Amino acid sequence: MKSYYIVILAFIWPFLCHGQEGVIFGVVTSGNKTVPFVNVYLKNTLAGTASNENGNFKIDEIKPGSYNFMATAIGYLPYKQPLEIKPGQEIYIAIELIPSPEALDEMVVTGTLKGVQRSESPVPVEVYSPTFLKKNPTASIFEALQNVNGVRPQINCNVCNTGDIHINGLEGPYTLVLIDGMPIVSGLGTVYGLSGIPNSLIQQIEIVKGPASSLYGSEAVGGLINIITKSALEAPDFFADAFATGWGEYNLDVGAKIKLSPKTDMLLGINYFNYDQLIDNNGDNFTDLTLQDRISVFQKWNLKRKDNRILSLAGRFFYEDRWGGELQWTPEYRGGNEIYGESIYTRRWEILGKYQLPVKEQLLLSFSYNDHSQNSVYGDVPYLADQRIGFGQLTWDKKHGIHDLLFGAALRYNYYNDNTTATLTSDEVVIPSLFVQDEIQFAKKHALLLGLRYDFDKRHGSIVTPRSAYRFKITDEDILRINAGTGFRVVNLFTEEHAALTGARDVVVTEALKPEKSFNVNLNYLKKIFADNGTYATIDGSLFYTHFSNAILPDYDTNPNQIIYDNLNGKSISKGLSLNIDIAFPSGFKLLLGATLQDVSQTENGVSQRQILTESYTGTWNLGYTFKNIGLSIDYTGNLYGPMRLPVLGETDPRSDYSPIWSIQNIQFTYSALDNFEFYGGIKNLLDWTPNRGNPFIIARSNDPFDKEVTFDANGKPLATPNNPNGLTFDPSYVYGPNQGIRGFLGIRYRIN
CATH class of the missing domain: 2.40.170.20 (TonB-dependent receptor, beta-barrel domain)
Structure with a gap:
């Protein structure tokens, strides 16, 4: 008879244990809108999921214990909350994600010509997103950079108001400006080419301070800006x-x-x-x-x-x-x-x-x-x-x-x-x-x-x-x-x-x-x-x-x-x-x-x-x-x-x-x-x-x-x-x-x- 009860207990034990496991569910929002496809998980465990198209999520079968609950998404600051899960407990969490003007782990390419997470790049790269640009709307990239630390748009003429970009106090000719990694804006283009790029088409602006001539050649002497x-x-x-x-x-x-x-x-x-x-x-x-x-x-x-x-x-x-x-x-x-x-x-x-x-x-x-x-x-x-x-x-x-x-x-x-008179004949060179x-x-x-x-x-x-x-x-x-x-x-x-x-x-x-x-x-x-x-x-x-x-x-x-x-x-x-x-x-x-x-x-x-x-x-x-x-x-x-x-x-x-x-x-x-x-x-x-x-x-x-x-x-x-x-x-x-x-x-x- 005793053996009979042991068999019954072995059969129902997983179900009894399941009933003691915890559940986390909730919704992810930012401002007054839900955020889909956000990674939600318990750090250092295999428990996790992603929010659906309506921002809702659910993680079940969580063993009782202490955890760090995380939510991450591109363009938002990470969400972190310590949790104590008790047997059979169901916890509702309303996650409010904060958009990040300078999200830490964007993919950057400017420092090494390869796409890597910013935190993994051996070259320090500063990243500025459209969110940053919107905080002081301007009609050109030239003006938009006025609130970037260490970068100053310098007007060079009181009459025609053209200018260039200084990085760490160095004159504009020392700054190379790229579009999608290509040296489009240089020479005459540095003076005039920074206008007319629609801000709404910009994914991000990457800035490297210091010489980058080993990758980009001439002009990248003081730093570069990659749009x-x-x-x-x-x-x-x-x-x-x-x-x-x-x-x-x-x-x-x-x-x-x-x-x-x-x-x-x-x-x-x-x-x-x-x-x-x-x-x-x-x-x-x-x-x-x-x-x-x-x-x-x-x-x-x-x-x-x-x-x-x-x-x-x-x-x-x-x-x-x-x-x-x-x-x-x-x-x-x-x-x-x-x-x-x-x-x-x-x-x-x-x-x-x-x-x-x-x-x-x-x-x-x-x-x-x-x-x-x-x-x-x-x-x-x-x-x-x-x-x-x-x-x-x-x-x-x-x-x-x-x-x-x-x-x-x-x-x-x-x-x-x-x-x-300084240019008696055209200057033409292949490098x-x-x-x-x-x-x-x-x-x-x-x-x-x-x-x-x-x-x-x-x-x-x-x-x-x-x-x-x-x-x-x-x-x-x-x-x-x-x-x-x-x-x-x-x-x-x-x-x-x-x-x-x-x-x-x-x-x-x-x-x-x-x-x-x-x-x-x-x-x-x-x-x-x-x-x-x-x-x-x-x-x-x-x-x-x-x-x-x-x-x-x-x-x-x-x-x-x-x-x-x-x-x-x-x-x-x-x-x-x-x-x-x-x-x-x-x-x-x-x-x-x-x-x-x-x-x-x-x-x-x-x-x-x-x-x-x-x-x-x-x-x-x-x-x-x-x-x-x-x-x-x-x-x-x-x-x-x-x-x-x-x-x-x-x-x-x-x-x-x-x-x-x-x-x-x-x-x-x-x-x-x-x-x-x-x-x-x-x-x-x-x-x-x-x-x-x-x-x-x-x-x-x-x-x-x-x-x-x-x-x-x-x-x-x-x-x-x-x-x-x-x-x-x-x-x-x-x-x-x-x-x-x-x-x-x-x-x-x-x-x-």
Whole structure:
């Protein structure tokens, strides 16, 4: 009989135990919407599932015990909650995911030319998503970068308002800008090509600070910015984003995903911007903001192939008509010396693509080509330029044991011609390159990257650029990186130094310029913090040091009527530290703070001085809070810049030698409770700050832009006269910030997924 009961008990025991197991169920939301396909699991166990299309989930058959419950999804901060499961207990959890403007583990490609999780990359890469861009809506990528720590859009001309991007205090020519990894935006394109890329088609922006010439060649001396566009899988079926400002600026982004066949998808994006208001708040009879009318059309084709091999092709056409100058200027004065104006007609087109070869090995062919035509006048000085850049690259991605190898061969074609006396004949060169990279995973927590590139330029001979990177993953939440590398840059002044084209100063090149070279060391530490209450934070700090030889820097000081270029007979050094803190609270409050301290100087003949137009410190912030019950978000963004040395016209110039501490601050309100719609509005430049504060004028001799009333001595130096008591000439190059004051803005977004 006893044996009989034992058999019965053995039979029903699993069912009795099952009844003692726990269950977790619930729903995943973000804001006022459910989130499908979220991974929910108990850490360090096999228990887990994914939320369904309605955001609901259920995990059953959980043994009693203590667990860490996790929920993760791309684009959101991880959710973590400690749980104590009792026998037979059923627990309901309402998970509220917080969108992350800087999600930690995005896939990045810029640092190594391979897709890896950001936390696994031996090269520190900063990533900025469309969520970040929306917190301060702008009409161009150039303006959008103003709230990125260590990155500053520099306006180079008071009249035409063109500019470039500074990274860690280094001038714009040291920054390489890529689109989908291809060097589309360079030379003339750096000045004008950063406008007209529809923000709605951007997947993310990746930024590497420090030389990257071992992978990307010339121009990647100080750092690079890679604008990655969306694929057809990630893009909405239709989107539109339009906004207007109180100054009369109008911007429209419109796009669609079009399925042409079962194997072919096409993305179409159109950006249109218009500003045609004559505003002169500083009273110098010159436009405070350049009038602009531009259109950009972008297409990207994705074709499905066997074995998911890559085939994509993209193209963009850009046209812009911009002018600034005296308020009474009209097109009939273009190129004359009666009324001063700077008028620029720009037309450029670009193509880029990727093709994975149909072989067993991972062979990828990438290519790009752009044609830039510019018809400009700066007062009575014409500047007519054509630039064509072709680029082809073949890479072989090969893994062997602990080695992750990348071999590459590249060919770059540069053509440039203009009407200036400095370019007597067209500049045409083909630069072949070879490079190799080996990422060695010699231990679970340790990775070492070694790279070497060889370029041959017939003007300068062989150029070799090595680099190395080491990553130590102390824990899953602590990562230490050390990077060292070299960079080089072959210079064409007239595609990059806009101040040389204003007609206000003569350009003097004292010698045949040699390529610039740089050496950089960067120490980076990343800390992730997951609090039990759901708070998530990252702390990202870096120490950087860059040494330049053969640096080419403009000399504004020796002669106020000249810009003198030569190779620095000495050294140029950029050093400093930067810190980013990103915190997201379960309440919906988000905080992103950044600060950079830097010292950028040149030493020649034993004398050191700070680099012109370079701040000693900068700060950025982004504070956001979401009222989840009403679908309203508030974002307060801003930046702060320390003093920088400015290009004055000698000792008699009454303008300040140094800029003051200045700040641009913005606030935005976004309402997103309606399906498919977002309404946003706010105020830009809350402090109404402009560079004319504390200065008698910004543009020198704005009343005499052609120097008709200036008297010169035998050496060409201006003399003090009753109507020119300071002995100045016309000069619009004294510029370090935007002339736009406070203004409101309103916008609407519509999206169909």
